Amino acid sequence: MTFMETAEPVQSQAARPEYPRPDWQRHDWLNLNGSWEFMFDGKDEGLTEEWYLAGGPAFDRQIQVPFSWVSPLSGIGEDVKGTAWYAKRVNWSPSHKEHRVFLRFGAVDYRCRLWVNQFEIGEHEGGYGSFEFDITEAWKQGEDNRIVLRVQDDDEAYQTRGKQGYGELRGIWQTVWLEARPQQYIASARFVTKIDGTVEVEGMIEARRSGEAELRCRFDNGAVEHRMTLELAEGGNAFRTLFQVEAAKLWTPETPYLYEGTLELGDPSAESGCDRVATYFGIREIGSAKFGGRGHRWITLNGKPVFLSGTLDQSFIPDGYFTFPSEDYIRDEIWRLKRLGLNFVRIHIKPEEPVKLYWADKLGMLVMEDMPCFWGEPDERARTAYEREAREIIERDFNHPSIISWVVFNETWGLFTTTEAGERRYLPETQEWVRSVYRWAKSEDPTRLVEDNSPCNYDHVESDLNTWHFYINGYQAVRDHIQEVVDKTYPGSPFNYTEGNVQSDAPLMNSECGAVWGIEGSAGDSDLAWHYRYMINEFRRHDAMCGFIFTEFHDVINEFNGYYRMDRQEKDFGYGSFCPGMSLRDLHSPDFIVIDAPPCRTVGPGQAVEVPLLASSYSDHYHGQAVQLKWELYYDSLEGRASAGAGELAVGWGGYGVRQLAALRLTMPQVDAAAVLAVTLQSAEGTIITRNFITFDVQSGQTGGVYALEGEWLSVRPAAYSASQWEYEWQALAGHKLNGGGAGFVQYEIALPAHANYMTVSEIEVLFEAGAKTVLGKDKEMTTVKPNDISYMHGAKADPGMNINSYFMTDERSHSSLIDVQVDGESVCTLHLPDDPADSRGVLTWHYQSDDRKLDEAGSYGYLQRVRIPSRLAASILAKGGFTLRLSAESAAPGGEAGGLALYGRNAGRYPIDLLVCWK
Template structure:
C-alpha cells in the first residue's frame, strides 16, 4: 500500500535516512474530553482509522466528518529500523492544528501550540526498541475560540462568505530520522549579491564541538565551485563564501547570470558534512539562491533592478484535502498553471504553505509573499499566539529565495480597531519590527490591504470596477486617500512615506462553469466576458504610473467562492493564453 505524501518533508535540510509515518493511524473523537482522565495514551479506544496527513474533515482522510470535534486522538505503532539502534531518534510533525501532546509508550514526550509550524522531539529515551513502540497524539482545536490564528478556517460548521471548512489535527507529514549525538540542528543562508557572497549561519546540537569539523561543498550546474573545511570553535558560527569569483569556466557565468529570479531560477546545491576526526557524524544536503530584494527611492527592486510584480492570490485549498495537497504534483501544478498565465508570483493567502510548495517555487522561479494565518479577534493572548508562531514561520522558511515579502497581518484581521486603537496599532507595529529583528533581507507589511501603521510596501485591496480603479490610481494622492471597503489606507497617526504602492487584491470576478453555486465581487456569464473583465481590471492597474504590481483574486475557486481563474478542480475557465497575453503587456 502506497504511503500518502511520501515526498521528503524538509527540502532545504535533507538527510538520506528517514521513515515516513503517514498512512493509517487509529483515531478517536473525544467529544466529552475524557481521554486524559481515562489515560487513552495507555489504553487507546480504537474507534476508527484515519489516513494521515489528511484532517478528519477531508475525503482523503477516510472519515470526511465536517462537524465540530474539538478534541481528537491518534495512535500508531513505531517500527524503528534495526540500523538505528545506536542513534538518537527524532520524531517530526510538519503541522498539527492547533495544540498537541505527543506520547511515546504512554509517556509524555512533548507539547506544541500552533497549527501552522513544525515541531520535533527526541524520543530515544522513551523507546523500547521492540517494534511495538507506540506514538499517541492528543489534539485540541477549539472551535469557538476566535483568538486562535486559523486564517480562512471558519468558526461555524458550515462554510460561508470568505471562510472555508476548517482543518483539525495532523495535516502535514509525520516522520522520524536518526542522528548522531552531535549533529547539525539548523542552517541559515543569507545572500549578499553586491559582494557576491553567501553567508552561512549554523547551529550544532550535542557534545563539545571543539573536536568537530564542518566541510561545505557548493556546486552550480554540476560544477563544484567551493569546497571548504573548518574546525568548530563554537556552536554558533557564521561563514561567508564568495560565489562571484569561484567559477572555473567563466563562459558558464557572466554578469548577473547566477542570480535567482522568476526568469532564471538559478540554485546552488550544497552538501554540509560534519566530522569527528575522520568519522562522518552528520551530512545534510541543502541549496540556496543568490537574490536581493530591496526598495530604493520608493521603487521595488529585485537584484538591483525595478521589478513589476504580477501576483495571483492563492488560498492553498484542495478538493479532498482542504489545506493538505493530495500530492506534491498538485502543489507543483498550481505554480505551473500560474506561470502559464503569465503571473510571476503568488500571495499565499492566510496560509503558511507546505515546504514542498516553496521548494517548487524556488525550483521553477515563482515569487511568494509569505503570510501568516490570522486570528479573527484581538486579545493579549491572541497577540502572544500570533507573535510566537510567526517567529517559527520565519525560521522555517527564511532560506527560500522565492519568498520576497513577509506579511504577518491582513485586512485588520485580529486587529479590527487598529484604525484608532493604540494597543492594536502597537501590536501591528510590533509585528513589523519583530519580523525585521529576525530578517533584514525582505520587505515587511504591518497590515496588508488598509489601515497600515509602519510598512515597507503600501498594499491596497480594492474590488471596485475598472473606471474607479483608473481614477483611484492616477496619482499617489488619490491612491492613499481612497477608502476601499470604507477603510482608510493608513491608521490614525501614521502616514504614507514613499513606499511602493501595490494593489494586493482586486478583481474577484465570479464565473460559474460547473455545478458549483457561489459568489464573487462581480460576475459574468460566459468566457468572453470573463476574459474581457480580467483585461479591463488588470489594464487599469498596469496603465497607472504609480502602481508597481498587482495581485489578482484568485487562482482557483474554493468551496462557495467561484472567483477563480481555475475551478476548484484546477480546470481552466478560459484559454489561459489569453490571460497570459494580458499579463505580458507589463
C-alpha cells in the same frame, strides 16, 4: 458544474511519501503517513482514563495521515471540533545505533500532547508551525513502539485560523516522520546572499558533548566549497561563516538557479558518521530603489525594477482542503502559475508547506507569504499565540529564495476590539503592537520586504510596501479609483494609513483586486475576462505602480473568480479570438503596450477615432532595440473577417517605467459591426513580445442596421416572437436576449416587405446569433439569493448558481444543445450549439450592461448561425410574402445536455444583429 468534487481516501499506499522538507533533508528517516488508529474524545475523558497507556481503549477508527480529519481524503470527513486521539505502532531503528531519534510534525492543529511507549514526551500549541520532539530515551530499537497523540482543536478565538472557513484544519494535516541524527548535529542554518556572490551562513549546532568539529559547505557539485573548524560546547552552539561564489548565477523567475548541495558536520569516515543535511540556496536580493530621477520607489529584484504580476492563492483543494494529495499536484500548481505568465503569488493568510515552496524555488515563482490570523480580538493570549507561531514560520521558511515578502496581518482581521459601546475599533495600542510585530519581523529578516497589514480599510501603520485592496467593477470606476490612489501616494500623505501615521516612500502596489466583491452580493460565477483585461491596462498605465495581486488563482467555495476552476480545469478567457495567439501571458508580460482607452465604446460608421498608447517596460531584455508595433482594425462582416485599416511603427524600446507612444488614428467601418483594434509588439527577429486589443460597437442607428451583405434584409428582434413554450423562459439585457431553458420552442411569423421585387431572388437565408441555455438555480427560482454575511465571506458553501450575478464562465465543460429549425412546418436543418458560453467575446453583452454592480448575464454570447432555406420552399415563401420560422430544442447534443436556446439581439452577445432574414 460540479460544486464540490472529492476523491476517494488514499488506501493503497501512504499519501505524500516524499521527504517533507526538500530544503533541509536528512537521509536516515521514516515517513509515518498512512493509516493511524483514531478516535474522537467527545467527552474529553481520554486524559483522565489514561488512553495513552498500553491498557487504554482500542481506537475504533482508521484515519489517513496527513489529512485533516474533516477532509474527505482523511477517511473520516467529519467536522467535529474538540479532542481526538491518534495512535500508531512503528518498528524502526536508525542506521547508527547511537544516533538520536526525533519525531517531527509538519503541522498539527491546534494543541497536541505526545506519548511514546507510555512516556509523555511533550506538547505543542499552534496550527501552522512545524515542530519536533527528541524521543531517543523512550524509543526501543528493533521493537514495536506505540506513538500516541492527543489533539485538541476548539476553535478558540485566539487560535491562528487563516481561511479555515473553506475547510477546517483539525488534527494532523502535514507529514509526520521519524529522523535520526548524530550526537552532534546541525539544528538550523540560514543563508543570506548578495548578488556579488557573498553567502553568509548563520546557524545553530547541538552537541551532546564538547569537542572540536569541522563544518563543511559543499554546493554546486563541489564548485562551491567552504570549511570551518568549530570548538563545540555541550548544548547549543551558534556559528557564522562567509564564503564567496565566483561568477554567481542569480536566481530569478526566468532563471531560477539553485545552488544545491550539503552541510556536513563531523568526520564522515567515523563509525558514528557525520550529520549531513541536503539543502540549497539561491543568490538574489530583494529591495526597493528610485530610478531615473523619479520621486517614487520601485520594487527591485537583483537591483533591477520588477513588476509583480501576481495572484492570491488560497491553497484550497476540494478533497484534501489545505493538504495536497501528492507532490506532483503541488509541482503542477507552480507550473499552472507560470503558464499564465505570472511571476508572483501571495499565499493567503497561511504559510505554505515546504514542498510547495521548494517547487516555487525550483521553477521560479516569487512568493509573498502571509502569517495566519486569528479571528478573535487582540488580547494578550492571542498576541502571545500569534507571536510564537510567526516565529516558527519565519524560522522554517527563511531559506526559500522564492519568498520575497512577509505579510504579518491581513485586512485588520483579529485587530479590532469591541468597546463598551459595542463599537469595533482598531485601537491605538493595537496599532502599536502591529508596529512592533512589523519591526520584529524586519529585525528577524532584514533581507525581505515586510508588510504590517495588507489593508482593505486604508490602515497601514508602518510598512515596506504601500499596498491596498479594492473590489470595484466597471471600467470608469476602476480607472478613477486607481488614479485617485496614485494621486494620493507620496511621502507624508496620510492616505492609506491610520490616523497619526503617514506614508513613507515605500513602493505602491495593489495586494488584492478583482470583480468578485465589487458587485452587489458578490459576482457569483461569472466571466472575469472582460474586467481583468481593462484592470491590467489601468495598472500598467501608472509609472508608480509596482504590481498587482488578482483574487484569485483558483475558484474557492464562495468565490468563483479564479483563473482556474476549483478542480483545476481551465477557463477560456477568449482573448485569442480578438488577437490571434493572445492569452493571459500577454497581459502579464514585463514589456507591455497599454491601450489607454475603454474596453469598448459606441462609435458611428466612418468615424475618426484617436487611440492613445503607452509603453510599459519592467525588463531590460529589449532595451536598446528597435521593436515593431503592429496594429489592425478589423470586424466580422457576417461574410468573414474584414480589415478596416492596418499599420506598423518602429519603436525604440528602452528605459524602465511607463512612457507615451504616438497615438493611433483610426477610421471606423461604414457598417454596423463589433470592430476590434488588435495590437502586437514584436522584436526585430519576429518574436512576439506582447499583444493587446480593444473593441468598438459601430452603430449606424438605422432601422434594421447597415451590414456588408449582398442583397436585402429585414431585421426581427428576438423578443418579437409569435409563440413560444419552454420549461423556463425569460428575457434579459433590456429585451435584447431571449432565453428558453430545457425543451421547448420559439416561433416567428416573418412578413417580407411588400415593395420588394422577388422575381430575381435566388436565395433566402436567416442569420442569427444563438447559444445553448443552461438553467441555473436562480433562473428556476427567479429570485435573488445574496448570502453576504460573514459566514459566506469566510466560506459558506453556497450554490453559485443561486447568485443573482452568476452566468458560468466558459471552461472545459460544455453545455450543448440541438436546435431543430423548421420553415412553414418542415424541418430544414439541425443546429448544434456547442455551449452556453460567457467570456470576453460577449462584447456587446458587457458593453450594454446597465448597472456595473448588478450583472445581467454578463459576458454571455452565442454562435453565428446561417440557415439557408431550401429552394423547394423559397417559391412558396415569395408567393405568399412570408413564412413561419420555428426553433425548437428537444434533445441533447451527443455527449452534452439539453441546453435550451439563447437568442441574441443587436445590443447583446458578440454580433450586432437581430435575426436577419436576407434574400438576394
